[in-house]
Amino acid sequence: AGLPAALDRAVAGTSLATPKPPRWSAAVGVLQWLLLLTALVGAGWLLGLVLLSSLQLDDVLPTPRVEGFPVPTLLLGAGLLAGVLVAAVARPFARLHGRRRARRARAQLLARVKQVAQTEVLAPLEREQHAHADFCRAVDRARSAGVAG
Secondary structure (H helix, E strand, C coil), X not given: CCHHHHHHHHHHCXXXXXXXXXXXXXXXXXXXXXXXXXXXXXXXXXXXXXXXXXXXXXXXXXXXXXXXXXXXXXXXXXXXXXXXXXXXXXXXXXXXXXXXXXXXXXXXXXXXHHHHHHHHHHHHHHHHHHHHHHHHHHHHHHHHHHHHC
């Protein structure tokens, strides 16, 4: 009767959290934010150039270039492209870390459920088996005593 409640307590009492994320994960996160910021700076700069152009002030501030490419365009493109590449490189490591956490959580949950099964199902069943065996021995003794007497 108490099995569902005991299983609920076992599952709810299992800690699935890891102490802290791996260092590489934090580094990748910071790098992703920096790349996003780079892309946003490039996009903002390009929007500013569009605004200056619409006001016909585009010749007031010359756009710096690197190897013939405008710097704002390079910032936007490099930020986006590098962000995608970092995500692609980090994905297998994140999957591996996730699988490890899943295995650890599964092992903890199975251990807790096994403990509940032992105390709530198997131990009472063993007690009943012992009681049944004791009863059968008592019947056999009574039958033997009745036949002999």
